[in-house]
Amino acid sequence: MADAHFAFGSVQVEINFEAIDALFAQAHDQGRDSLFEYEVYDLLKASGAETPPRCVLLPRSGRFTDEQLSVLPGDKVVLKIVSPAIVHKTEAGGVRVVDNRPDAIRSAVRRMLYEVPENYAAALERDPGSAPGPYRGLAGEPLVTAVSRDLRGVLMVQFMEPDSTAFGNELLVGIRKTREFGMVVTAGLGGTDTELYAQRFRKGQALTIASTALTDGLRFFELFRKTISYRKLAGLTRGQRRIVSDEQLIECFTSFINMANHYSPDNPDAPFHIEELEINPFAYADYLMVPLDGLCRFSNRTTVRAPRPVERIAKLLKPSSIGIVGVSASRMNFGRIILKNVLEAGFPAEDVRLVKPGETEIDGVACVPDLKSLDRRLDLLVVAVGAPQVPALVDELVALDCAESVMLIPGGLGETEESRSRAAGVIARINEAHERGAGPVFLGGNCMGVVSRPGRYDTWFIPEEKLPPLAPGDHHRAAFISQSGAFMLTRLSQCPFLNPAYMVSMGNQTDLTLGDMVSHFAEADDVDVIAVYAEGFNDLDGLNFCRAVRRAVRAGKDVIFYKAGRTPEGKCATSGHTASLAGDYAVCESCVRQAGAIVAHSFTQFENLFMLAERLNGKTIGGNRLAAMSGAGFEAVGMADSIQTDDYSMVLAPLSDKTREALQGLVEDNRLSGLVTVTNPLDVTPGADDHVHAEAIRLLATDPGVDAVVAGLVPMSPVMRTLADPDTPMTMDDERSIAALLADLLPTLDTPVIGVVDGGRQYDPLVDRLQEAGLCAFRTSDQAVAALAQYVDGRLNAARIRSR
Numbered sequence: 001m002a003d004a005h006f007a008f009g010s011v012q013v014e015i016n017f018e019a020i021d022a023l024f025a026q027a028h029d030q031g032r033d034s035l036f037e038y039e040v041y042d043l044l045k046a047s048g049a050e051t052p053p054r055c056v057l058l059p060r061s062g063r064f065t066d067e068q069l070s071v072l073p074g075d076k077v078v079l080k081i082v083s084p085a086i087v088h089k090t091e092a093g094g095v096r097v098v099d100n101r102p103d104a105i106r107s108a109v110r111r112m113l114y115e116v117p118e119n120y121a122a123a124l125e126r127d128p129g130s131a132p133g134p135y136r137g138l139a140g141e142p143l144v145t146a147v148s149r150d151l152r153g154v155l156m157v158q159f160m161e162p163d164s165t166a167f168g169n170e171l172l173v174g175i176r177k178t179r180e181f182g183m184v185v186t187a188g189l190g191g192t193d194t195e196l197y198a199q200r201f202r203k204g205q206a207l208t209i210a211s212t213a214l215t216d217g218l219r220f221f222e223l224f225r226k227t228i229s230y231r232k233l234a235g236l237t238r239g240q241r242r243i244v245s246d247e248q249l250i251e252c253f254t255s256f257i258n259m260a261n262h263y264s265p266d267n268p269d270a271p272f273h274i275e276e277l278e279i280n281p282f283a284y285a286d287y288l289m290v291p292l293d294g295l296c297r298f299s300n301r302t303t304v305r306a307p308r309p310v311e312r313i314a315k316l317l318k319p320s321s322i323g324i325v326g327v328s329a330s331r332m333n334f335g336r337i338i339l340k341n342v343l344e345a346g347f348p349a350e351d352v353r354l355v356k357p358g359e360t361e362i363d364g365v366a367c368v369p370d371l372k373s374l375d376r377r378l379d380l381l382v383v384a385v386g387a388p389q390v391p392a393l394v395d396e397l398v399a400l401d402c403a404e405s406v407m408l409i410p411g412g413l414g415e416t417e418e419s420r421s422r423a424a425g426v427i428a429r430i431n432e433a434h435e436r437g438a439g440p441v442f443l444g445g446n447c448m449g450v451v452s453r454p455g456r457y458d459t460w461f462i463p464e465e466k467l468p469p470l471a472p473g474d475h476h477r478a479a480f481i482s483q484s485g486a487f488m489l490t491r492l493s494q495c496p497f498l499n500p501a502y503m504v505s506m507g508n509q510t511d512l513t514l515g516d517m518v519s520h521f522a523e524a525d526d527v528d529v530i531a532v533y534a535e536g537f538n539d540l541d542g543l544n545f546c547r548a549v550r551r552a553v554r555a556g557k558d559v560i561f562y563k564a565g566r567t568p569e570g571k572c573a574t575s576g577h578t579a580s581l582a583g584d585y586a587v588c589e590s591c592v593r594q595a596g597a598i599v600a601h602s603f604t605q606f607e608n609l610f611m612l613a614e615r616l617n618g619k620t621i622g623g624n625r626l627a628a629m630s631g632a633g634f635e636a637v638g639m640a641d642s643i644q645t646d647d648y649s650m651v652l653a654p655l656s657d658k659t660r661e662a663l664q665g666l667v668e669d670n671r672l673s674g675l676v677t678v679t680n681p682l683d684v685t686p687g688a689d690d691h692v693h694a695e696a697i698r699l700l701a702t703d704p705g706v707d708a709v710v711a712g713l714v715p716m717s718p719v720m721r722t723l724a725d726p727d728t729p730m731t732m733d734d735e736r737s738i739a740a741l742l743a744d745l746l747p748t749l750d751t752p753v754i755g756v757v758d759g760g761r762q763y764d765p766l767v768d769r770l771q772e773a774g775l776c777a778f779r780t781s782d783q784a785v786a787a788l789a790q791y792v793d794g795r796l797n798a799a800r801i802r803s804r
Contacts, residue, residue, distance in 0.1 A: 013217075013254045017262060019046035024272045024298050033275075033297055036082050038155050040294035044279075049255040052291050053158035057082065058109055060153040069102040069156070076100050076159040079108050080293075081116045082152040085132045087295060092120040095293075097159060109154045117148040160290045162283040169232060169243065170281030171289075173252060175212065175260040177275050178584065180542030181591045183212040183260035185220060187253065189229045190281030209590040212261050213543055214550065217254025219804075223594075224249065233284070243284040252282075252289060265302060265540060272298045304540065306434040308511060312441045313520040316405035317502060318455040319379030322347060323403065325355040325393070326384030329362050334409065334461040335384035338449065339363060345451070345458040353378065371402050378403040381440070382449070382459050387412030387419060390445065394426050397440060398433045407459060408444030413508055423510065430511050441516075447507030448485025454501055454526060462489065475501045476614040478529035479521045481514065482506065484564075487533050495607045497771040498614065501526065513537070515544030518559070522552035529613040531560040532597075533606070542588065546595035553596030553798045558613040561597040562606040563588050596801045598794030608778070608787035609794075612754070615776050619752045621795040623707040625653035626785070627700040628681035630712025631688050631720075635758060635781045636681040639710055642785035648793035650708070650785070652680050659703040666695055689719040694741035701751040708752045708792060710784055713738055715759040715766060722757075724765035732766055739766065743773035754788055756781045 023039050023046075035043065041052035054072055058064060081094030089095050094116045098108045121143040124131045131138075138146055162169065172190035177183055188207030208224045215223075224230050233249075235242035256277070261267065263274040275297040282289045322342060326335035340363070343349055349364050353376075356362065357369040368374055381403040383393060387410040397406060413423040423445070433439030443450070449459030453475050460467065467489075478500035482488035485505035492498055502521070506514060514534055521527045530552055537545060549559050563585060593599050598613075600606035628639040643650040655663075655678075663678045670692050675685045682700070684692060693713060700709045715722040721737035723730045732739045746753060754776040757767050770777040778784035 013048040013251055013258065015048050015255065015258060015262075016046040020259070020263075021271050027298070028272070028300075032084055033299060034084060035296040035298075036084070036152065036155075037080060037294055038082070040277075040279075040296050041291065043277075043296060044291060044294070047255045047259055049252050049289075051288075052294075053160055055155055055157040057152075058154045058156055060113060060151050062153065064102075064106070066102040069105045070100075072100065072156060072158045074100055074159050077105065078157040078159050079105070079112060080155045080157060081112055082155050083116075083147070083150050084152075085135065085147065085150055086116070086120055089293075092116050092123065094120075100159070105156065112154055113148070113151060117144050117151065120147050160283070160285045160288070162285055162290070170283055170292075171229060171233065171244075172207075172278070172280040173256055173282060174276065174278030174280065175256050175274060176277070177265065177273055178542070178587055179539055180537040181211055181546065181587055182266045182540055182543040183264045183274070184587055184591065185210055185212050185215070185253065185257055185260060187220070187224050187229070188227055209587055210594050211543060211546060211591040212257045212264070213266060214546060214591070214594055215257065217250045217252075217257055220253045220257065221246065221250045224253070244287065244289060248287070248289055263298070265304065266543065268304075270301050273301055275299050305538070306431050308434060308441055308513075308516055309437070309439075310441065310512070310516045310519060312404045313512070313516065315379040316407070316441065316443060317450070317452050317504075317520075319405075319457070321351045321353070321376055321378050321380070322457060323353045323355060323374065323378040323381040324384065325381065326409075327354050327356055327362055329356065329359050332463075333384075335382075336362075337461045337463060338382055338384055338409070338459045339365065341458040341460060341462075341464065344464065345453075346456040371396055371400055374402055377401075380405050380407065382407045382409065383444075384409045384461065386410060387422065387445070391422060391425055391429070394429050394442075398429060398438065401438065401440075403440045406440045406442045407447060407449060408442055408507070408510060409447055409449060409459075409461065410444075411446040413445035413510060423508070427510055442511035443504075444507040445510050448489070448505035450505065451503040452501075460485075460489070460505075469496060470499065475499050476529065477501060477527055477617075478531065478610075478614050479504065479524075479527045480531045480610075481517050481521075482533040483509070483514065483535045484533060491603070491607060491610075495611065497768075498607070498610055500529075500531070500614070509538050509541075513541040513544070515541040515548055518545055518548040518552065522548045522555060522557065527557065528617045529558045529560070529610070531606070531610045531613070533562050533564070535564045542591065546591050549592065549595040549597045550801065554802050556617075556802075558617050558795070558798070559595075559597040560600060560606060560609045560613055561592050562600045562603070563592070593797070596794075596798045598791060598797075604783075605787070605790070608783065609791055612752075612776055612787060612791040615774060616752045616791065620750045621707055621752060621792055621799075624650045624789070624792050624796065625705060625707045626650040626710065626788070627653050627655070627703065627706040627708070628710045628712075628785070629684060629693075629696050629700060630681065630756070630781065631684050631686050631693070631714035631717050632712060632758070633683050635712040635714070635756065636683045638781040639712070639785050640681050642782040643789060645786065645789070648789045650789045650792060653703070653706045655680055655700075656703050656705055659699055659706075662699050663696060666692060666699070686714060686717040687719065688717070690721050690736055690738040690741055693720070693738055694745055697742075697753055698745055698749070701749045701753055706751060708754075708788055710754055710756065710781070710788060712756040712758065712781055713770075715757050715763045722759075722763060722766050724762075732769055739769040739773055742770065742775055746774045752788070752792075754778065754784055756784045 038055050038057055044052045077100045079096045081089050096108050098104045170190035173187045175185050186209050205228050210220050231237050233244050263270050265273055277296045279291045279294045283292050327339050328336050352365045354365050354367045356367040359367040412419050451458045476499045479502040480500040481504045483506045521530050552559050589599055600609050630636040660678050667673050667676045697711050721730050721732055721734045726733045756778050757763050767777045
């Protein structure tokens with residue numbers, strides 16, 4: 001395809017891919033994996049983006065006439081050193097602005113050809129770790145000579161005076177290939193301090209990052225409009241005038257995004273992959289976007305991992321038959337615990353087979369001596385043997401084709417240096433089978449297992465007496481996917497009110513990935529909520545994960561996401577435990593949020609958002625207008641103080657006249673008119689009993705201008721029935737208690753309602769009762785409002801995605 005034509009609204013972009021292919025091919029033939037700056041400008045010309053400044057390459061060995069040095073217009077020219085190794089030219093003295101006179105240009109070029117190698121060599125000697133491969137181990141004159149030998153010359157560039165040199169008037173635009181998420185696009189405050197801006201400004205204010213596979217120029221521009229960079233360029237700050245049009249920005253973003261998607265590892269027809277293409281900065285001269293510096297690195301296209309037969313995940317989660325390898329007949333080892341838990345979860349013993357030589361039955365379950373002796377093809381085989389036995393077992397499983405899915409419990413597959421070759425061999429064997437369209441799917445290794453309540457089995461190797469009790473009643477239509485089994489176990493232990501249908505420990509993603517599992521649940525008709533704890537993604541699986549998240553969101557599902565490894569220390573910790581590579585957190589968060597997930601930044605946030613999603617997924621959220629109520633003045637004020645953060649916000653809803661009149665009547669009927677003023681937030685005082693609380697909640701939740709309600713249920717109020725003791729008049733067992741009243745009320749309301757029980761441990765039974773009634777109950781008002789605001793923001797973002 002020589003030329004591609006793209007249009008968004010009135011903005012059109014035409015890209016000459018043949019010309020760009022030729023640039024990459026020429027550089028590749030010369031042994032380079034990067035373009036020189038003048039070639040980057042040629043690439044921009046072919047991309048349909050802004051026309052770069054005129055430039056002339058002055059080769060190192062050339063002798064130039066006055067006429068050759070006088071071809072550029074203007075009073076000044078910019079001279080830039082050209083070298084395949086020197087990326088940051090300014091620091092080495094490789095960028096100079098000189099008068100546009102032949103003698104001044106000659107003098108500066110000669111000086112640069114000597115001074116730049118010396119400056120660059122001195123910098124490398126101060127920081128040897130930054131030296132490019134050819135210069136490693138060199139120092140002194142040999143290093144200067146090597147740097148000088150690689151100089152190709154000096155680029156003479158047309159000088160274009162920018163409209164403004166004030167802060168915020170330079171733009172960075174770039175695309176790069178990431179291991180986990182494929183191609184991403186970045187735009188924001190440009191110049192030499194870009195990284196500082198990204199660190200110091202509030203999130204999303206300095207830079208915008210997105211997956212190019214999930215966006216286009218127009219949608220990316222809508223994200224960019226929220227940045228300080230856009231406000232400066234568009235003349236929206238004091239003393240600033242607009243210096244670029246919206247159409248120019250959209251055209252530029254569109255061009256970069258479509259180049260990224262064409263030269264992407266996600267495109268099997270890509271002749272090359274762009275590793276990085278960055279213009280930093282674009283400056284502006286009379287409504288022209290002028291690239292002042294550019295770099296581009298590329299690579300040969302690579303093969304992608306064979307697709308997994310993910311349709312077999314259904315057999316893993318709802319098997320009709322289960323086999324287990326590694327059950328001891330004499331002691332309670334991991335395999336024996338798994339068998340015990342499988343049977344106690346309700347899976348029929350007659351549909352279980354144990355691979356155990358020398359035994360005919362264990363705990364009433366039939367044994368066979370080896371895999372060849374199985375009397376049926378298993379839907380699921382659980383492997384609970386030592387890691388050294390796994391490679392041979394995988395070979396046998398692939399050869400016999402005796403199972404649809406396999407669960408690899410053993411640790412020691414890639415977590416340590418000595419086990420990495422073993423893990424690599426297992427992965428290679430599995431991939432080879434998938435290349436032929438054969439072999440089962442494998443979950444794990446280092447996998448704690450699965451609890452599938454619809455599948456009636458539990459393979460966790462934790463003794464029953466140490467497992468958290470599941471909440472009473474039916475499970476929620478939710479799936480909890482965790483790369484760490486311990487994280488999942490402790491969250492459920494800490495939060496017994498979480499009650500998912502599926503709990504899946506992914507482990508090291510030897511075969512099945514986080515993206516595969518979310519893809520399954522995105523299509524599942526028995527799941528509305530997907531909660532994910534991730535430590536790292538396999539190559540390009542971050543992109544597959546985001547696509548699955550978007551499918552889930554478009555199907556009306558909530559996705560809650562927590563990513564470990566946000567800091568360098570956190571990355572090291574995750575890598576040490578599960579042998580996964582923690583990627584760039586900012587890219588991960590941006591891409592996953594862009595896909596429609598609600599991103600938690602702490603364990604507590606994750607628990608709160610998961611709880612809200614389990615109970616509120618089916619409720620209607622049309623906006624971010626909050627009604628708040630409490631019997632304690634401090635709590636009502638605290639709710640109002642907690643509605644806004646850098647990441648999300650709510651507003652206090654203006655109550656309708658009808659609601660105000662009804663609330664005033666409620667207050668007067670209960671002799672509270674001298675104590676209560678009808679407003680939002682509503683302070684009903686400690687004199688309001690259970691009925692007043694419940695009726696006020698009903699009135700607020702049915703106001704058409706209210707999108708969500710937070711109700712403080714002050715447990716120590718002398719007139720509230722909040723105690724666990726059945727012999728006290730204030731017992732919550734009374735049918736007039738707030739717990740009983742809300743159990744009847746909540747199912748009738750379409751508006752989300754959450755509650756606050758701010759009291760000590762004696763009110764834990766009340767919280768449990770309210771949770772059983774379907775209320776999301778928090779212990780402090782600020783935590784309640786913050787969690788609800790974040791959930792509402794996520795739901796509104798999901799609604800925008802579904803409306804496209």
